[in-house]
Amino acid sequence: MNELNKIVLAYSGGLDTSVILKWLMETYQCPVVAYAADLGQGDELSEVAVKAKATGAAEVHILDLKEEFARDFIFPMFRANALYEGAYLLGTSIARPLIAKAQVEVAKKTGADAVSHGATGKGNDQVRFELTYMALAPELKIIAPWREWGLQGRADCVAYAEKHGIPVPVTQEKPYSSDRNLLHISFEGGILEDPWAEPPADMFVLTQSPQEAPNTPQYLEIDFASGDPVAVDDKKMSPFQIIDHLNKVGGEHGIGRVDLVENRYVGLKSRGVYETPGGTILRAAHHAVESLTLDREVMHLRDSLIPRYAELVYYGYWFAPERTALQALIDEAQKPVTGTARLQLYKGNVTVVGRKAPKSLYRPDLVTFEAGGDYQQADATGFIRLNALRLKIRAKLGER
Incomplete structure (x- = not known):
């Protein structure tokens, strides 16, 4: 196994990342830095530093990223009206690139040459984390314990925690994650x-x-x-x-x-x-x-791109050039x-x-059903005839 100088772990204080912290120390025989991002999760981070130190972390870094998260990640995504598969507002998806970005910065600051995360081999988060690592710091080694170790699930993690005296409360009060x-x-x-x-x-x-x-x-x-x-x-x-x-x-x-x-x-x-x-x-x-x-055509063009934009966020391509290019178009349209x-x-x-809106395109004087305004209703006759021309030709050929 390649020798490593130091590893930065994206650490939450839960069962999985607490077990991973100890496993990394045992497996790679090097210091492990526990890093956590405050993205507005309330009091969940209150005991993270204590837990990390108790499990053996060499350093603990907790970064307040709430304003950056809202300003530079959530707001740009909402300017695009992104919605994955018609329902999901991408709350987890948009957080991962920022967590990984700050993790890379901690790695550079602490002189680490590897990063690690607790995402499983069945989920999306492993992709989101690792695409960001590679986009921002391709020189860092990536360690994904769930794809490398022999632990198969929660029961194995609980047993590992008990064996190593890891201070992680394990209860059945919440039978979901x-x-x-x-x-x-x-x-x-x-x-x-x-x-x-x-x-x-x-x-x-x-x-x-x-x-x-x-x-x-x-x-x-x-x-x-x-x-x-x-x-x-x-x-x-x-x-x-x-x-x-x-x-x-x-x-x-x-x-x-x-x-x-x-x-x-x-x-x-x-x-x-x-x-x-x-x-x-x-x-x-x-x-x-x-x-x-x-404008109507700008809106329709943007709307046609929403599914693709949402996929890029969901899949983890926040720092990819195609997402950046789409964002530039969207932001121009949002002016x-x-x-x-x-x-x-x-x-x-x-x-x-x-x-x-101070510069509304909605014109009551034009849209009103009452008389007046610059709109000439007779102009619609030629508009309709021209748009129907191909339909008339098709009908005359006997095709419908």
């Missing part, structure tokens, strides 16, 4: 592997049940500038603050729950349950302002998207009830 950040929380595995089984009511974290949400709707207004939200109810906020605030408001009204079976990049189908309250609200508001401000959306939040639903 979860992953949380500023944009969402995801649930998968365990009892959720049966796609017919309804998620338990006590599983949800960010949202209360729509049935138990307030009986009175709440209204709010979101201001956008060049495609990005900048204020809520006339209060300017940072990117992180906007999403954090909308998560709380949306969660109270049961907004943003999604239960779907999706296609993983590695070829498997997987069932995931997601809570994305703030993101769901933002996407609806963004669409509303775009409806006033985007006129400045205005305000008014929304109603009620029992799991987000309804657009108003929109306005």
